[in-house]
Amino acid sequence: MGTHKDLISIGKKGKAAARKLAFASTEQKNKWLVAMAEALVSEQEKILEANSLDVQAAESKGLRKSLINRLKLSSEAILEMSKAIREVINLPDPVGEGEFWTRPNGLRIQKTKVPLGVVAMIYEARPNVTVDAAALCLKSGNACILRGGSEAIQSNKVLARIISEAVVASGAPEGSIQLITKTERDYALQLMKMNEYIDVIIPRGGSGLIKTVLENSTVPVIETGTGVCHAFVDKDADLEKAVSIVFNAKTQKPGVCNALETLLVHKDIAQNYLPLIGHKFKEYGVEIRGCPKVTSILDYAQRADEEDWSTEYLDLILSIKVVDSLDEALDHIYQYGTKHSDTIITENYTTAQRFLNEVDAAAVYVNTSTRFTDGGRFGFGAEIGISTQKLHTRGPMALPELTTIKYIIYGNGHIV
Amino acid sequence: MGTHKDLISIGKKGKAAARKLAFASTEQKNKWLVAMAEALVSEQEKILEANSLDVQAAESKGLRKSLINRLKLSSEAILEMSKAIREVINLPDPVGEGEFWTRPNGLRIQKTKVPLGVVAMIYEARPNVTVDAAALCLKSGNACILRGGSEAIQSNKVLARIISEAVVASGAPEGSIQLITKTERDYALQLMKMNEYIDVIIPRGGSGLIKTVLENSTVPVIETGTGVCHAFVDKDADLEKAVSIVFNAKTQKPGVCNALETLLVHKDIAQNYLPLIGHKFKEYGVEIRGCPKVTSILDYAQRADEEDWSTEYLDLILSIKVVDSLDEALDHIYQYGTKHSDTIITENYTTAQRFLNEVDAAAVYVNTSTRFTDGGRFGFGAEIGISTQKLHTRGPMALPELTTIKYIIYGNGHIV
Numbered sequence: 001m002g003t004h005k006d007l008i009s010i011g012k013k014g015k016a017a018a019r020k021l022a023f024a025s026t027e028q029k030n031k032w033l034v035a036m037a038e039a040l041v042s043e044q045e046k047i048l049e050a051n052s053l054d055v056q057a058a059e060s061k062g063l064r065k066s067l068i069n070r071l072k073l074s075s076e077a078i079l080e081m082s083k084a085i086r087e088v089i090n091l092p093d094p095v096g097e098g099e100f101w102t103r104p105n106g107l108r109i110q111k112t113k114v115p116l117g118v119v120a121m122i123y124e125a126r127p128n129v130t131v132d133a134a135a136l137c138l139k140s141g142n143a144c145i146l147r148g149g150s151e152a153i154q155s156n157k158v159l160a161r162i163i164s165e166a167v168v169a170s171g172a173p174e175g176s177i178q179l180i181t182k183t184e185r186d187y188a189l190q191l192m193k194m195n196e197y198i199d200v201i202i203p204r205g206g207s208g209l210i211k212t213v214l215e216n217s218t219v220p221v222i223e224t225g226t227g228v229c230h231a232f233v234d235k236d237a238d239l240e241k242a243v244s245i246v247f248n249a250k251t252q253k254p255g256v257c258n259a260l261e262t263l264l265v266h267k268d269i270a271q272n273y274l275p276l277i278g279h280k281f282k283e284y285g286v287e288i289r290g291c292p293k294v295t296s297i298l299d300y301a302q303r304a305d306e307e308d309w310s311t312e313y314l315d316l317i318l319s320i321k322v323v324d325s326l327d328e329a330l331d332h333i334y335q336y337g338t339k340h341s342d343t344i345i346t347e348n349y350t351t352a353q354r355f356l357n358e359v360d361a362a363a364v365y366v367n368t369s370t371r372f373t374d375g376g377r378f379g380f381g382a383e384i385g386i387s388t389q390k391l392h393t394r395g396p397m398a399l400p401e402l403t404t405i406k407y408i409i410y411g412n413g414h415i416v
Numbered sequence: 417m418g419t420h421k422d423l424i425s426i427g428k429k430g431k432a433a434a435r436k437l438a439f440a441s442t443e444q445k446n447k448w449l450v451a452m453a454e455a456l457v458s459e460q461e462k463i464l465e466a467n468s469l470d471v472q473a474a475e476s477k478g479l480r481k482s483l484i485n486r487l488k489l490s491s492e493a494i495l496e497m498s499k500a501i502r503e504v505i506n507l508p509d510p511v512g513e514g515e516f517w518t519r520p521n522g523l524r525i526q527k528t529k530v531p532l533g534v535v536a537m538i539y540e541a542r543p544n545v546t547v548d549a550a551a552l553c554l555k556s557g558n559a560c561i562l563r564g565g566s567e568a569i570q571s572n573k574v575l576a577r578i579i580s581e582a583v584v585a586s587g588a589p590e591g592s593i594q595l596i597t598k599t600e601r602d603y604a605l606q607l608m609k610m611n612e613y614i615d616v617i618i619p620r621g622g623s624g625l626i627k628t629v630l631e632n633s634t635v636p637v638i639e640t641g642t643g644v645c646h647a648f649v650d651k652d653a654d655l656e657k658a659v660s661i662v663f664n665a666k667t668q669k670p671g672v673c674n675a676l677e678t679l680l681v682h683k684d685i686a687q688n689y690l691p692l693i694g695h696k697f698k699e700y701g702v703e704i705r706g707c708p709k710v711t712s713i714l715d716y717a718q719r720a721d722e723e724d725w726s727t728e729y730l731d732l733i734l735s736i737k738v739v740d741s742l743d744e745a746l747d748h749i750y751q752y753g754t755k756h757s758d759t760i761i762t763e764n765y766t767t768a769q770r771f772l773n774e775v776d777a778a779a780v781y782v783n784t785s786t787r788f789t790d791g792g793r794f795g796f797g798a799e800i801g802i803s804t805q806k807l808h809t810r811g812p813m814a815l816p817e818l819t820t821i822k823y824i825i826y827g828n829g830h831i832v
Contacts, residue, residue, distance in 0.1 A: 019750065019774075019776070022773075022774075022776065023773050023774060101795065103793070103794075103795055107784065107788065109794060109795075114776075116806050116807075117776070117806060195630070199805075199806045199807070200806065200807055214611070214634055215634055218630055218631055220636070220637070220805055220806075220807040221636070222807070223636075238829075240829075241828075241829040244829060244831055245829065245830075245831055248831035248832055249831075252831070252832050253832075334435065356824050357438075357439050358435075358438075358439060360435070360438065360530075360533070360822070361822070362822065362823060363822075363823040363824075363825060364822065364823070364824055364825070365825045365827060366825070366826055366827060367826075367827045367828055367829055367830070368523065368825055368826075368827030368829075368830040368831075369827075369830060369831045369832055371831070371832040372523065372825065372827075372830065372832065373823075377519070377832070378519075378525060378823070379517065379519055379525075389615075389636055390532050390533060390615045390616065390636075390820035391532075391615070391616050391636040391638070391807060391808045391820070392807045392808040393820075393821065394820050394821050394822065394823075395821070395823050404806040404807070404809075404810050405809065405810050405811070406776070406777070406778065406779075406780065406810065407778060407779040407780070407789075407794070407810075407811050408772050408779075408780055409779060409780070409781045409782070409784055409788065410782055410783075410784075411781060411782060411783045411784025411785075411788075412657075412783055412784075413654075413656075413657040413660060413661065413783055413784075414661075414783070414784040414785060414788065415660055415661055415664035415665075415668070415784075415785045415787070416664055416668050416669075416785055416787040416788060416793070
């Protein structure tokens, strides 16, 4: 693998921009975001034109309908992007916040939030990630280097050019927002080794993309996404809640990482509960893959094999297992879960507390749909991804998660 | 590279222990730590015996005196280790602390500190790291997998056996503290790829070790250590403070990462200041490598070459450069610094503020020695290392830095 000099040049520009962005005021950053939001709307014709090229290419390549839908932009979609930027403007700026204390020797220590520096995002089809990521990085004082998928390359090129020009014209440092226009794999691989220029890489997309980044990156990574989410319907569950929550978690938006993939049902209520939820799933066209006990109760269910328990379907498919106890449910989640989001449905206080304490996941729920694991629904006002690793942060990431800390120490001749 | 099954077995044991440690109470953990502290003292003969084997081996290999000193244990040193554990007992347990809020829909969200899980430490000569790291990991509810250097292997084996047996005998899960007794490189390399079992790797040691871990690990890493620390003596410096702080930062303990390596001096005061500090350094035997202006003022200084500006000497050597302005000092630190600790000596308010804001480092000081970058001196009561990366945390790491977060959500039938 050779070294692409253009990529080094992008890294250098990003690093230089980050140095200036680090002490831009919130007022300045908001002004640049306003320019970004306005430019998107005023230049929408160009965006739609470029996007139609991507859509045509996708169609002629015979890509899946769902993928083409994610790719497709409209005037409304562009207005939504612009609105999303305005929401970021209204969010509090985490930079410069913190705490301080004074040591017995009089040394005053400020623990201050500062930007991470240069954030690289590697993502797939949806072109709105280009705009969302740029806005969140800019608001938190980070330079961003964006690397979208080849399917959206025409849209991304135009979007990145428009927003980058808009922010620079209103005073942001050159290089604050950069897109890598080459979609070849070796460009991404080089990016993952550019520790000198990049502080963190956030991959957003399918498990293949995330695995590639994890295996190849020497730059620190925030792993996002894969969610084999579980619901455990306990013997003490309110069956009405159990039907409504499980149905919601599986069907409301099956293609996302916080959707339900495996349902665990306590044996004592399986006979009552499974027909209730099974009927709704059958009507809605949800395919069920169950353990032998499930298939003996639901005649239309297929048999699950070992692989099903660790599969993120992202589709109208659900694996279901009948378990003997809370402990068996906890063991199953421990073995097959991806530590994203898991929920228990129960009215029993002690059972709920044990589940909440003992399940190791970014988000653990009681009597709630797993679909709530989301920056917006948590009240963060935005989201740049959902961390499924433990380092740095876990769960939905918004502006504070795009910062690190810096200790500022005021002394008066202090020596050790 | 083959797969060492014994290492997989260590990983599995660690993961199983972490699952139980995650909800151990502070009282339980403190009880185990007391057992650990007592066992070290009561079994000190065995420790000293094993240690003398390491020291003999080091001597017969002709290792450097300073290295042998770091390796050597004594009754006093073992008592110190035991005392250090008692200090960890007295520290507040971060696990289970956090904040919570209620969403408009009534959903109550708890953002709770939880242990990272399994922490692997890869370190070099000093055997007390074995005990320190184990105590800090245990107190924060983490299982640890320790991999010390070959020089200390006999000491580490005995230390790890004693503390591991002591905590397990007092009720801690088997596998809470494990040492990898094989010091071959391929064991370390395999450890760095064990993402299924290890949540974070913390390397502590020289730049070679840290580079190897950064380049090979697919497990998330917290980079520690390398510090090319700067002091900038501004034209408005109080020269007395400037002499005392710079002398302290360079000489008080030159072998550590927060010691001073490069001194930048404003041209307007170079003629006055350099002879003052130079005289003290000459007397103390500090070798000076300076830019042409420095060598023209200090006749005993040698000429620095380009490499000096990025060298962490860890020794009684200092590079000195005369700069024209604050901006030149900032540019120099930006180009050659390692973002560890940098200090400015000035009485000028605005100059101080610019330096504090614009230098990007874990710790930025005014009128203070860089030697303060330390968990103990910051008031954290302990330290497992100093992070020089931006992800997760930055600067001295103690108990809270060994935790991650978990969102616990209480609903009542909430669906999206």
